[in-house]
Amino acid sequence: MNSSIEKILFSEDEIREKVKQIGKKISEDYKDKDLVLVGILKGSVVFLSDLMRTIDINCKIAFLTAKSYGNSTMSSGKVELEDTLKTSLGEEITGKDIILVEDILDTAATLYAVREKIKELNPASIKICAFIERNIKRNVDLTPDYKCFDIQDGFIVGYGLDYAQNYRNLPYVGILKREIYTKIN
Ligand code: IMP
Numbered sequence: 001m002n003s004s005i006e007k008i009l010f011s012e013d014e015i016r017e018k019v020k021q022i023g024k025k026i027s028e029d030y031k032d033k034d035l036v037l038v039g040i041l042k043g044s045v046v047f048l049s050d051l052m053r054t055i056d057i058n059c060k061i062a063f064l065t066a067k068s069y070g071n072s073t074m075s076s077g078k079v080e081l082e083d084t085l086k087t088s089l090g091e092e093i094t095g096k097d098i099i100l101v102e103d104i105l106d107t108a109a110t111l112y113a114v115r116e117k118i119k120e121l122n123p124a125s126i127k128i129c130a131f132i133e134r135n136i137k138r139n140v141d142l143t144p145d146y147k148c149f150d151i152q153d154g155f156i157v158g159y160g161l162d163y164a165q166n167y168r169n170l171p172y173v174g175i176l177k178r179e180i181y182t183k184i185n
């Protein structure tokens with residue numbers, strides 16, 4: 001185990017099993033649809049690349065960039081989206097059945113902002129697939145349609161999730177030792 005990790009929360013085997021279940025469900029639900037998985041960079045890349053290989057119907061992928069954390073472990077509440085979204089993604093989204101794929105749904109500020117922007121591109125439908133949902137009370141009305149795991153507290157990393165851009169490559173999800181982020185912040 002990586003020395004910055006206090007405890008493994010979800011192992012590689014557990015993750016593989018859950019992702020497979022979600023992929024199967026999506027394959028059934030979108031059988032006659034025009035599915036596009038839209039990954040929110042960078043955190044969703046590991047999840048999305050595993051998830052798409054468990055989906056056995058036709059699907060496309062697209063990506064967009066959204067940032068809210070910077071180098072902190074607290075959500076800033078402000079969400080930055082690329083302003084080229086319309087020109088870069090318009091054709092890939094209009095009239096299609098979109099699933100937004102996110103690493104973790106926390107305050108949901110990021111996905112709320114992304115969903116509003118995506119709506120402007122007139123997709124046929126939009127749903128949300130989060131690898132992890134943090135169970136907190138939210139100010140925005142948004143819950144995932146598909147998810148693999150729930151957590152409560154603790155800052156987690158691995159399987160795409162980062163702290164200051166590190167630890168995304170860990171194949172499991174673990175709780176980051178507190179001393180790692182109190183040292184820098
Ligand atoms: P939200 O907008 O508050 O829902 O924040 C979502 C984003 O915050 C995610 O896409 C992650 O990039 C980041 N995030 C939230 N909680 C964690 C965590 O425990 N570890 C790493 N990143 C997190």
Ligand code: MG
Pocket residue numbers: 042043069161162
């Ligand atoms: Mg992040």
